[in-house]
Amino acid sequence: MANKVLMKGNEAIAEAAIKAGCKHYFGYPITPQTEIAAYMAKKMPKIGGTFLQAESEIAAINMVYGVSSAGYRVMTSSSSPGISLKSEGLSYLAGADLPAVVINVQRGGPGLGDIQPSQSDYFQATRGGGHGDFHMIVLAPGSVQEMASLTVKGFELADKYRMTAMILADGTMGQMMEPVELDFDVAPAPEKPWATNGTKMQRKHNITNSLSLVPEELEKFNFARYERYKLIEETEALCEEYLMDDAEIAVTAYGIASRVTKNAVDEARKMGIKVGLIRPITVWPFPKAPYEKAAEKVNHIITVELSMGQMIEDVMLATKCKVPVTLCNRAGGMIPSVEQVLEEIKKYAKRGE
């Protein structure tokens, strides 16, 4: 275990970002993600990077816009209420086709809510995250190791498609400690001929802008953007399937909920119940294929969420409601227990007999 370190999820995100070549971080503190900012504050000065605690979340996301325009890898992080404040900036980044990585370590809501883990920003993240027609790539880590590896992947995807990649984590994923290996291969950032980094008298001026007052032109931009989104949906969806081969019931969950659910699946298997887990790793694009496959063979699908039921809508869309889909949840910052999920599995296993 020589190369492993014991890290909080938040620290793993920060260290992975630095490893991915992010030398500029802007943020504003909010529990339960403050360790990201604290880590950046310690590390950035030592590597010649920028750590800046902005006067607000809105200021921070606009600094991200600026650095991204200049062609550098850049990140901000926050938790639910702070992400709402950033939503204007997220829309502007999309409108200007700028790459960025944004971390949301979700807490209970709505409003200020509480500081405990939650997954109730799923709609906000997967439906764009601001006004106008756009999407972000949304990655949902299920371990501290994935907090690191998906952050690296986020930078790569953001640059590849010139859009925001969001890490959709939660308070528990941010705070829990696990051993992590940090030796990744990071693809170097691609050339950015669009960057506003000086013409050197050799090319025309580049402009980054989301204002487009001629409606025909704006429509053209939107169509082009959605062509890209289609390609992403076809090629970048990621998912883990666990014991799905002979499953008669499927349980599906992402992030912290998937860990509880996996334990419940193992317990149910010991009782002879044929149940499997589908764990989306990208929630936008939503990995439709495994659900389409499951809809042909399982009797029932249960979604386990730390919300009042948000991902359940994507599951229903992906399965075209061919099988019943029901919700097993806690809200307000609470996590469903293994027992709660197991009871739910047992309920539908009986009906199937």
Place this chain on the structure above:
Amino acid sequence: MEKRIIIFSGHYGSGKTNIAVNFATDLKKRHDKVAVADLDIVNPYFRTKDSLDLFEREGIRLICSEYANSNVDIPALPQDIYAVTDDTTYKMVVDVGGDDRGALALGRLTPKIIAENDYEMLLVINCYRPLTPNASSTVEVAREIESACKIKFTGIVNNSNLGDLTCEEDVLSSLSYAQEISSLMKIPVKYTTVKSDLYKSLSGKIENLYPLNLQKKI
């Protein structure tokens, strides 16, 4: 002779709270009156108050902010904080918040702690944490803490671990790290802590080995 006040301080995430809870339950076996004082004003996520049931069962007094785990989101100190120094009938275990910022809160008790002169100030270390991977970075954190609370460390608790995945080798290979800090700071390694399932196989190989029976789990 066991000191009356045992203070645990160190880098955040080094394991202070977990060790404080373990030490307190252990002390209670030998002493009638034991209290744990939670001075952590930095991290509202993990607190000794999470172990309230255990403390009540064991008859351990908890000195903790009224507002811990409540709706009032402010970095408040316990209202009975002065019991740490004023009620000398208690064996006190003090859990200080992480880093120098956490240690600031301890500062207001420093004059009385020094005057009574019956304390241990223990530095909790873990070489597998990302910001304290070697002796020099750990000593740097320790010096920042000392200058924030104005108390010098008197000993070291080597809590180097990788969580559930810790194996014997991980503990053994951390010993030279702890020793190096010990010689740099001229204070002894008082304990090497291990999760209880490693205790048997490692006892005899490590001096002052201390098993941690209670682990906080998510």
